[in-house]
Amino acid sequence: MLSRRIRAAVALLAASMLLQVGQVTPGHADDGLISQGRPTTASSVEDSTLTADKAVDGGTTTRWASAEGSDPQWIRVDLGDPATISRVRLSWEAAYARAYRVEVSADGATWTTLSSTSAGDGGVDDLTVTGSGRYVRVYGTARATSYGYSLWELEVYGKGGGGDGSFVVAAAGDIAGNCRAGDGTACPHERTARLVESINPVYVLTMGDNQYDDGKLSEYRSYYATTWGRFKTKTRPTPGNHEYYDPAGGASGYKAYFGSIATPGGKTYYSFDHGNWHFVALDSEQSMSAGSAQVTWLKSDLARTTRKCVAAYWHHPLFNSGSKGYDPVSLPVWRALYAAGADLILNGHDHVYERFRPQDPDGKATAAGPLAVTAGLGGAENYTFEHEVHPNSLVRLTDLHGVLKLTLTGTGFSGQLVQDDGRIRDTIPATACH
Amino acid sequence: MRRGVILLVAMLVLGGGATGYILWSGHPAPAAGRSTLDLAKPGQILVRDRATGLIRGSSTRCDRFHAAHGTGVCLVAQPGAMATTYALVLDHAMRQTRRVRLAGIPSRARVSASGRMISWTVFVTGDSYTGGAFSTRTGLLDTRTGNVTVTIEDIPLIKDGRRYHSADVNYWGVTFAPDDSRFYATVATRGKTYLVEGDYTRWQARVLRENAECPSLSPDGRRIVYKKRMPSGAWRLHALDLATDRETPLAETADVDDQAAWLDARSVMYAKGRDVWAVPADGSGTPRLLATEASSPAIT
Incomplete structure (x- = not known):
């Protein structure tokens, strides 16, 4: 037997082979x-x-x-x-x-x-x-x-029916410092973990720098595992620069901790579907240059998807009014996502909250572009807004920890920035998918 | 407004060539609010007056200054408990078109030959990885798109053929190539400094060599003059031929802690002591005084 x-x-193999055969929809x-x-x-x-x-x-x-x-x-x-x-x-x-x-x-x-x-x-x-x-x-x-x-x-x-194909995901980046669940509410990422529990999302998306300072396996086990690790099986993570400081090798602690959850296709970038949504998890510490393996994969992945709505997430935001400013590293990714009509982009890296109006990769406001949100609020110490405000920046908040609660329907999305004390600090209005 | 205030203008004829330069070497413009400088007018050597902080010929006060092709950048430290610097972008008439607030103390400033790309470096304190020592923050402004990269330290860096990851990466002293994309800068990490070649469009950088700081690319884009740390601890200007990778010490033997600027195709200018000097960029000749009590030399 x-x-x-x-x-x-x-x-599973048989099922996936069947799924790849073109289906006539009755x-x-x-x-x-x-x-x-x-x-x-x-x-x-x-x-x-x-x-x-x-x-x-x-x-x-x-x-x-x-x-x-x-x-x-x-x-x-x-x-x-x-x-x-x-x-x-x-x-x-x-x-x-x-x-x-x-x-x-x-x-x-x-x-x-x-x-x-x-x-x-x-x-x-x-x-x-x-x-x-x-x-x-x-x-x-x-x-x-x-x-x-x-x-x-x-x-x-x-x-x-009572449903509109909607489901909830929670998202944040820049999460676990060197404290643990046993420290209770003194530990910021325990507070945000409790918030995630109360939201009870279908998925937890992480936008990198999940574990400080170097994303070592020992650090993941000591800190992240005790808090956000409670949702590990439904987490769809991405790595940040801190995961790549691991002296054992870039992102090796991250890959060891999450296992195949982080590398379902053998790479640190991957995609998955839920309902009418296609999710793309990217790695901005791997080359994102035009023609790179990651961007080549992304383009073919976006060409293949039949889902109406597309959300993508990774660590480094392209547009940013926070401490880092404009970071061109993901410009080729933005171009590919914009060309494919992507709807939502989530980033971390800057330990702030910033929401932009939909825009194209060149920063021109247009309803045809994705709506980008930076939410590096999972627990790391906050940064400030001291530089120029990007013209498409609509909401900027700092000095808070929290998670982004997104309600994704069969045809669009809405969301809330929920602070770790339960307060709603921003509401993303209902937006139709392209 | 009085129009009769004529600034002292010295004509210098350099190196036996026919090229003439206008050097704003006299007193600063009176603080009349109007500058008689035109950054779009080619062939002017501009310096910062050490006594007043003004760019000579103007009423603009800067701690660091650079200009090219009708665009200037002026770093001004702000008084206060928090070290704050404003990077002011100036049009050809020295009018401010943009102001970027930076945390830190002015260090380096540069404008690309076309005037499109602007870069600055400030010193900062308090980075956790330095244990309280100074580190730097280098930013870029693309005036064509308006995008401000507050710090370039996240640029993908290739060292020894591989992607390099380290929390302590620090950049300073950017110089741009004529294509407004290629640039050179200094990176420091794990106790060493390196010359890097970057590409703004492709957003990638690679390490070229160790011990070469504050690069300055020649107008033809083929040579770099930089300061090299000598065993004595002093800085010494050197030139690197990018095609042959051959390094040549310049005839300036003094300790020079400045990012040189190219005066013409053959020579560079720099601050030494309290004055601005020039020297051929091929190791020949001798240094000569360009302007006294001055710093931040630039040529339009």
Whole structure:
């Protein structure tokens, strides 16, 4: 018998191969994904890491699995409000259903079948359906294997429902000095960590200088791990200059601490999707010059994405009214992101908060450009605004620690700068994606 | 306004060539509020008067000054508990067009030959990695885009063929090439100083050689004059041929702690003691006095 890990890896490979094949989208083109992040329950779980919500988290590396060896089993998603449903897409893990029904219900008690099969073959079942209701259930009656039922993703498309595909991420840079959770609220990054906990985001984005002074593994373990390390599995980090001061080699402590979370493709830059959003995590300590490996990768990554909205983040801001001023290092990245219609850029490095109006890479204000925010407020000592204010700078705040809370919808975003005492210090107005 | 105040103008004929220079060597302009200097007029040697701090021929007071092609930069220290300097960008009539506030004490100032790029260096205290000693902050202003890089210390630096990362990197003394992108500067890190060649457009720099500070690039972009620390501890001006990497000591044997400026294609000028001197940039000749009680030489 294959170990679970190998089994999962094979299935993941198969799933990713399937995902790369061009998909014909059934249903109505304007029907949105209405199941992501919605409350989900199941008849059973195999273990505490394979919970029902993993099937609607937008991630193709996490999954729900029912208890092994038992029929029937089901998973149910609550769309929040009545919805018209046109498409249901099931991404089966190796533990797939031979026979199952997809059902819809207005009240969660009386179910109507939308689709059924007794010849399931796993992989992806992309089903065109017609129905309406608030609850959608996948009801397995015959397992194909001796395991249970397991779905990487259960996606319901349609109109209505209580969700708009929205989810929350928290973001900050310049985080952990040499104090730890045990120091309580005397430790700034423990205070911001508690704030992140209260926000309970889907992802935590870090914009570099996560750990001072040199981002050594011993420093990560002593300090960051005790505070922001509590969200490690849902953190999507980037490194800053301090990670590259590690005497063991540039970013080696960072890579050792985060493991594959920081280098999912073997590089310190990577991308991932959630809902209608494409996230690009970049490394401004690796070459960002035009024609560099990173910028070449970025351009092809942006060309590939089918998501409506794009957010990118890295350490060094291009435009900056704080202590460092204009830093040309990311200009080629800005050009690529602008050309691709990116929506949001997040940076750290300067230990301040600054929000810009949307602009192009040459600093000309235009709604076609991304909205940039610097939020180097995760815990490091603040800097000041003593130089000239950039013409597109709208909000400048310092002498505070906090995190950026972003609410990302299927069509746009809004946000808040939340201080570590819970106060809202800035509100990013609702902005439509390009 | 009185128009009859004519400044003392000395014509110097240098090196047997036909080229004439106007040297504003006399007294500063009266503080009448109007400068008779025109930075766009070629061939003027400008200096800062040590007694008054004024740029001779003007009513502009600077602690450091440089000018080229109708653009000037003037560093002015501000009194107060916090060391603060203003970098003033001046138009051809010495009128301020831009003011950048900097934390620190004036050290170096430079304008590119076209007038587009401006750089400054200030001394600062309090960087954690220096243990309280002085360090420097060098910035750039691109007058075409208006972008101010307050510190260039984050520029990707290549040393020994590899990307170099260190928290203590410090730059000073920028000089620009005619293309307004290539530049040279000094970098200090881990107890050593190096000459670096940078590129503003590509935003990258690389270490060229050790022990070469405050570079000054020749008008043709082929040679650099810089100060080199001698075993005695004194500074000595040297010239480097960029193509051959050959270093030549100049005929000035005194201790010179200044960023030289090219007077013409063949010679450089610099502050020595309380005066401004010039010397050929190829090791030949002897130093000669250009202006007494003066500093910050520049030629328009």
